[in-house]
Amino acid sequence: MHSSYDVIVVGAGHAGCEAANAAATMGSKVLLITMNMQTIAQMSCNPAMGGVAKGQIVREVDALGGLSGIISDKSMIQFRMLNRSKGPAMWSPRCQSDRNVFAWEWRKALEGNSRIDFWQDTVNEILVKDGKVSGVKTSLGVEFLAGAVVLTNGTFLNGRMFIGEKVFGGGRTAERSATGLTEQLVTLGFESGRMKTGTPPRVDGRSLNYAAMEEQFGDEQPGKFSYMDTPVLTNQRSCWITYTNQEVHEELKTGFDKSPMFTGRIKGLGPRYCPSVEDKINRFADKDRHQIFVEPEGWDTVEVYVNGFSTSLPETVQYNALRKIPGFENVRMFRPGYAVEYDFFPPTQLKPTLETQLVKNLFFAGQINGTTGYEEAACQGLMAGINAHRNVSEEDEFTIKRSEGYIGVLIDDLITKGTEEPYRMFTSRAEYRTLLRQDNADLRLTEKGYKIGLAAEERYQKMVAKKEDVSLLTDAIRAAKVKPEEINNWLAAKSSAPLREKSNLYTLLKRPEIELKDIKELLEILPDMPGVGEEIIEQTVIEIKYEDYLSREKLNAEKLDKWENLSINPSFDYDRLKALSFEGKEKLKRLRPATIGQASRISGVSPSDVSILLVYLGR
Known part of the structure; x- marks a missing residue:
């Protein structure tokens, strides 16, 4: 056991795994600290990778030299290319994964990297000296020193779980929450907030009547995520589709008076694009049914994930409502769904490298930044790990432009606009999505990954x-x-x-x-x-x-690059520019954009504010 490392990564979810692997592959000595060695790369929610826009992110992570694509290919049980009926910019790979194989393949990969050490413990304090991170302190009182620290705490910071009127501490089922770290970061000057997410019940697949459902097959010629020679599926498991109905909705309504969401016990902001089933029937009262995806959790298990039925209602209400769904009449429930509320830190406090503005060499990645989804977490972890290594090695920062990748869109959105709800990626968020297709991620990004020593x-x-x-x-x-x-x-x-x-x-x-x-x-x-x-x-x-479309988008991207590359000194005194609007000045002072392009995308900074900046900078 060493006492000093180049990079320490806190948390071993999707962000933490990519961060640790990236930094170690590039040459740093890395310590990966996790609360539970048995849940490394746990798929906390649905057993799947990719999807609309998310599949593009996985391919970009792979193109740069990350592992999410390779691990997904090794653990998938079904593959589908979504949106084939639309243009290529919308094609999005998605796979159904074997939950256990996915986690095991990640652990094997990390243990196979000789530069990564592991420590099972909870981090409750960041060590800071002269405005720069110097290490961490764990709940056992052990101190580890490091040149850089990457926090990927997921839903565990002061996590609280809800099932009906029952409330208990935890960041994931059967796992305790992490305390102390939020409070310390707030004393250092960080702003924090609360968000929530949820998960559906898991059920026994042997108790389902699949004849009452629609079978959803994988592609006849299944693809894959990685550009490397990973295995191609020769056998696939089907998923199934069924629907809620008015009986289901009426049964769910009997628990609304005990719903933690409706009674106000949950204060955090939930995901608008992946709402709970009770939220769906409340917000969309005109809909008489909602789609339910019945997803197997692996090759060798009968456990089934009920996608579309996320809920925190009392377990008896959940069970009774499930039994009224076609095909679920005799269902046996393994465990109920629940909601989890947790701390996050508004990402406008970060630099484009995901390093915090307040503490040098301290990085945030994943749900701590207000995002949702394995894929969004993985790409943030990758970028944080890359830049943590480069900071320690005294090398230039590594970033991706909005015109170069969905990863660039995601990070730029976070640090310039922030997020008031769990952020997830959509193709509509990318103004250059015709350029940023899943088929050309390697042509766009592999050379970049190779030059920094990550892509082999x-x-x-x-x-x-x-x-x-x-x-x-x-x-x-x-x-x-x-x-x-x-x-x-x-x-x-x-x-x-x-x-x-x-x-x-x-x-x-x-x-x-x-x-x-x-x-x-x-x-x-x-x-x-x-x-x-x-x-x-x-x-x-x-x-x-x-x-013709691609040429037009490239031309537009090149035009905007002259703004994007026009840098602003981090210590620029905006108070000197009296003509700036009050709101624009306040936002610029708080967010400290690195470039004119970034400044132009900040909510509240008007085109006239940008013009004033350009005039002052002699442009």
Whole structure:
């Protein structure tokens, strides 16, 4: 056991695991402190990774050299590419995971990193010297020194759990809360708040009547998250869909007078986009049913996750309501759903690196920043771990722009706008989402990860080979000419106008009635096309078909970059600028934006305030 480390990571959830692995892989000696070694990388809520916009984040984490994509591929039991009926910018990979395998694969990966040590304990004090973090102190009174500390406390800071009128301390079922740390951080000048989240009951899959539900299969040709050679699913487990009804709603209403949410016992802000079932039937009284996803928790367990039925009503009310859902008439409940309320720290107190503004080399990542979701936590942990290592190594900060990744959008949103509810990512939050697709995350980010020492040589060479193959196929398509007799029968089958003379294949592929799946088929039947895999074909035809849109977005991003890269001194005296609006001045003084671009996105900073700043800076 060492007493001194380069980086200490507090918490071993999705954020903590990525932070510890990133810092250690880049060369830091890391101590990972967790309250329970048996719950490393625990999937506290639903057993799944990815989804709309979240899947893009997992692929970006993988592209940079993180592990979430690799672990997901090793533990998935079903894979689906969501939004295939929409444009490629909306395609989002999602997998159903084996909860136990996911946690075990993460633990194996972390234990396989020789630069990571572990300590089971609770951290209740940050050691600070001369405005800089120097280590931590645990509940056992043990002090560990470090050059940087990353806090990824999840829902455990002063966590309180609610089931009906029952209230007990804890951050997750059967696990105690962490106390003392919030109080100390507040004395250091940090602002804190309260948020809440919830989880549904878990039930015995043997007691369900699946014949009364709709079966939801995985993709016929399942994909994966990682760009590395991870296993591809050959067998999948189905999920199922059923619905609530008026009987279910009436049964739930019998417990409203004991609901901690409706009686005011829960003060924290809950997730608007993932509300509890009682909140749904209260807010959407005109809806006579709500969708329920029945999700298996793994290959070798009968435990089932009832997605869409998050609740903190009394357990008897939960059980009685469940029995009125089609397929659940004879359900046996393993454990009831519950709500958890916990402390968070508004992320406007952070720098773009996720380092706190008040204490040097202290980083926050995950739900402590007011976010929700495994994927949002993982990418924050990755970025915090990278920058904790670089700070200790006296290297430049590492950030990702909004035009470079969803990770950049998420962090910029947090530090400039803050959040008044648990923040989750959506494709609509990204103004450059046509550029930020799940298929090209490696082309966007792997070189960045490689240059900082996180992405391995093998990963980098795979990206280079992919880029060369895409270029080779693009050149072949540009050069190809197709004759009417070669293509007209095929075009007729696609309800596309026939050719009257030899035509350029590149132009032909842009026809709106020719879909991406059609282009793959076409390239396979045409002669003289390079022999490349389906991934290369898909990447190439997306770039060709959406060339005009992509060019426009790149141009817009380049225009805004001149603002984005115009830095503002952290100690800039905004009081000197008398023409600034009162609200704009107060927000700028409090949030201390690093660039003009960041300042322009702060709520309350007007375009005229930005113009005044630009004039003062000589622009």
